Amino acid sequence: MIRKTPLNNFNVAHGGRMVDFAGWSMPVQYKSIVEEHKSTRSAAGLFDVSHMGEALVSGREATDYLDFVLTNDISKMSVGQVLYSLMCFEHGGVVDDLLVYKKSETEYLLCLNASNTEKDLAWLESKRDRFDAALSDVSSDFALLALQGPKTFEILQDLEAEGSEGLRYYHFTEGSVAGLPCLISRTGYTGERGVELFVAPESAAKLAESILLAGKNHGLVLAGLGARDSLRLEAGYSLYGHEINEGISPVQANLMWTVKLNKASDFIGKAAILAEKDVGPKKKIVFFKAGSRRIVRSDTEVQTDGRTIGTVVSGTFSPELNEAIGSALINSECSEAELSVDMRGKSMRIFQTKPPFIEVKP
Amino acid sequence: MNLPDNLKYTSDHEWIKLLDNDEAIVGITDFAQQSLGDITFVETPEQGDTFEKGATFGVVESVKAASDLYMPVDGEVIEGNSALEDAPEQVNQSPFGEGWIVKIRLLDVSQVEGLLDASAYAELAKE
Numbered sequence: 001m002i003r004k005t006p007l008n009n010f011n012v013a014h015g016g017r018m019v020d021f022a023g024w025s026m027p028v029q030y031k032s033i034v035e036e037h038k039s040t041r042s043a044a045g046l047f048d049v050s051h052m053g054e055a056l057v058s059g060r061e062a063t064d065y066l067d068f069v070l071t072n073d074i075s076k077m078s079v080g081q082v083l084y085s086l087m088c089f090e091h092g093g094v095v096d097d098l099l100v101y102k103k104s105e106t107e108y109l110l111c112l113n114a115s116n117t118e119k120d121l122a123w124l125e126s127k128r129d130r131f132d133a134a135l136s137d138v139s140s141d142f143a144l145l146a147l148q149g150p151k152t153f154e155i156l157q158d159l160e161a162e163g164s165e166g167l168r169y170y171h172f173t174e175g176s177v178a179g180l181p182c183l184i185s186r187t188g189y190t191g192e193r194g195v196e197l198f199v200a201p202e203s204a205a206k207l208a209e210s211i212l213l214a215g216k217n218h219g220l221v222l223a224g225l226g227a228r229d230s231l232r233l234e235a236g237y238s239l240y241g242h243e244i245n246e247g248i249s250p251v252q253a254n255l256m257w258t259v260k261l262n263k264a265s266d267f268i269g270k271a272a273i274l275a276e277k278d279v280g281p282k283k284k285i286v287f288f289k290a291g292s293r294r295i296v297r298s299d300t301e302v303q304t305d306g307r308t309i310g311t312v313v314s315g316t317f318s319p320e321l322n323e324a325i326g327s328a329l330i331n332s333e334c335s336e337a338e339l340s341v342d343m344r345g346k347s348m349r350i351f352q353t354k355p356p357f358i359e360v361k362p
Numbered sequence: 363m364n365l366p367d368n369l370k371y372t373s374d375h376e377w378i379k380l381l382d383n384d385e386a387i388v389g390i391t392d393f394a395q396q397s398l399g400d401i402t403f404v405e406t407p408e409q410g411d412t413f414e415k416g417a418t419f420g421v422v423e424s425v426k427a428a429s430d431l432y433m434p435v436d437g438e439v440i441e442g443n444s445a446l447e448d449a450p451e452q453v454n455q456s457p458f459g460e461g462w463i464v465k466i467r468l469l470d471v472s473q474v475e476g477l478l479d480a481s482a483y484a485e486l487a488k489e
Contacts, residue, residue: 029399032400032454033399033400033425034425034451035400226399226425230425293403293423293450294403294423295402295403295425295428297428316425317402317403317425324402344421344428
C-alpha cells in the first residue's frame with residue numbers, strides 16, 4: 001500500500017502530479033520540471049521531502065557508535081552542526097549517504113534516504129550491541145520541507161522565523177517558522193542557499209501554506225522530485241542508487257572527502273577502502289555534458305574505441321546549460337579517453353566535465 | 363481538453379492540418395504534450411524525406427521519456443519546424459500552433475478519410 005506524506009492533500013490540491021517513489025506518493029512536478037528548476041535558481045522553490053527517514057541515536061556512547069558505523073569523523077562535531085557522511089559495508093560499498101545532526105554530546109538525529117530507511121535502521125541496529133547507545137526510528141515524528149533558492153532568507157524573514165538569522169551553512173537550530181516550532185537546518189540538495197525544515201506532521205500543511213503565501217511576492221514556486229533531480233545533478237551531488245550504491249565505493253564515487261581515514265575510531269569499511277585507495281579503483285564515476293539537448297538516459301552504454309567500458313547512471317536536461325548532462329560509471333583506465341554513448345543505434349560523443357555544472361552558492 | 367475541430371487526429375496522439383495543394387502540417391496533441399511533460403528535444407526529418415503512413419519520422423524527447431513520431435499519412439517532408447531546435451518547449455506551450463512539428467506533401471490524399479475527427483479522438487484519449 002502506497003504511503004502518503006503529511007503534505008499529500010496539499011500536494012494534490014496544488015496540482016501535484018503524483019508518482020510512486022520508494023513506496024511513497026510524491027509529486028514529480030506541479031506545473032513544469034524546467035520552470036520549477038529555473039525558479040529555484042532565480043527565486044525559490046518549496047519541496048515536500050517528508051518521505052525521508054529520521055532516526056535518533058542517543059546514549060553515553062552515541063558518538064563512538066556513530067563513529068564506528070559512519071565514514072566521517074563524528075567525534076569532531078560540535079553541537080548544532082550538521083555533517084554529511086557515508087555508511088559503508090565491510091567491503092567498502094555504500095549502505096546509504098546521510099546527514100547527521102548533533103543535538104547534544106549524547107544525542108544525534110540522522111536523516112536517511114527514503115529508499116533506504118528500513119535497510120539503514122536494520123543495519124544500524126545490527127551494529128549497536130557493543131555500544132551503550134539507543135536507536136529509534138522517529139520518521140513518523142517529522143514532516144520535512146526544503147525551501148531552497150536565493151530568496152530563502154527574505155521569505156523566512158517575512159514569516160518571522162526564529163533562529164534562522166545568521167545560521168551558518170551545515171548548522172541547525174531548533175526555532176520556529178510562522179509561529180510553528182521546527183528544526184531549521186541550513187542544508188540542501190540544490191546547490192542554492194536554502195534550509196530544510198523538520199516540523200511536526202500535524203503542522204506541515206499550515207507551514208507549507210504559510211511559506212507559499214509569503215513566498216508569492218518573492219517568486220517562490222512549489223517544486224517536485226523532477227526538479228529536485230535536475231537541480232542536484234547540476235550541482236554535482238550524488239544520488240543513492242545512481243552514483244553510489246552497495247557496489248560502488250567512496251573511492252569510485254569521488255567521495256573520499258567524507259571518509260576520514262585518520263580519525264581515531266576504526267569504522268566499517270575502512271580496510272577495504274584503504275586497500276582500494278592504494279591500488280586505485282577499477283571503476284570510477286565521471287560526470288559529462290552531452291553536447292546537445294538529447295538526454296542520455298540511465299543504463300545507456302558508454303563506449304570508447306567501439307568498446308563498451310561503462311554505463312550511464314544519471315541523465316537529465318540542464319535548464320541552466322540548455323544541454324543534457326549526466327554521470328556514468330566507467331573503467332578507470334578510460335577516464336582520459338574520448339567517450340561516446342549509444343543513442344538508439346547512433347554513436348554520440350559525450351564530454352567529461354568536472355562537477356559542479358553550475359556555480360554552487362549555498 | 364483542448365481539441366480544435368478543424369483538425370484530424372491519429373490514435374498516436376498526433377494531429378494533421380490540411381492545407382491547399384495537398385500540403386499539411388503535423389504535430390502532437392495537447393494530451394500528448396501533457397503526458398510527456400517538459401519537452402527538451404525534437405528530432406525532425408530532412409526536407410525531401412518520404413515516409414509511409416505509420417512510419418517513424420522523428421522523436422519527441424522529454425525529461426520523462428523519448429517518444430517516436432509516426433507519419434499519419436504517406437508524405438514527403440517540405441520542412442521541419444526549425445524553431446523547435448532552440449525552443450522545443452513550444453510544443454508544450456502551443457501544441458496546435460507554434461509547436462507544429464513538420465510540414466508535408468500528401469502522397470495519397472485518400473488516406474485522409476481514415477483519420478479520426480475531434481470527437482472520435484476525444485473518445486480514444488479518454489480511455
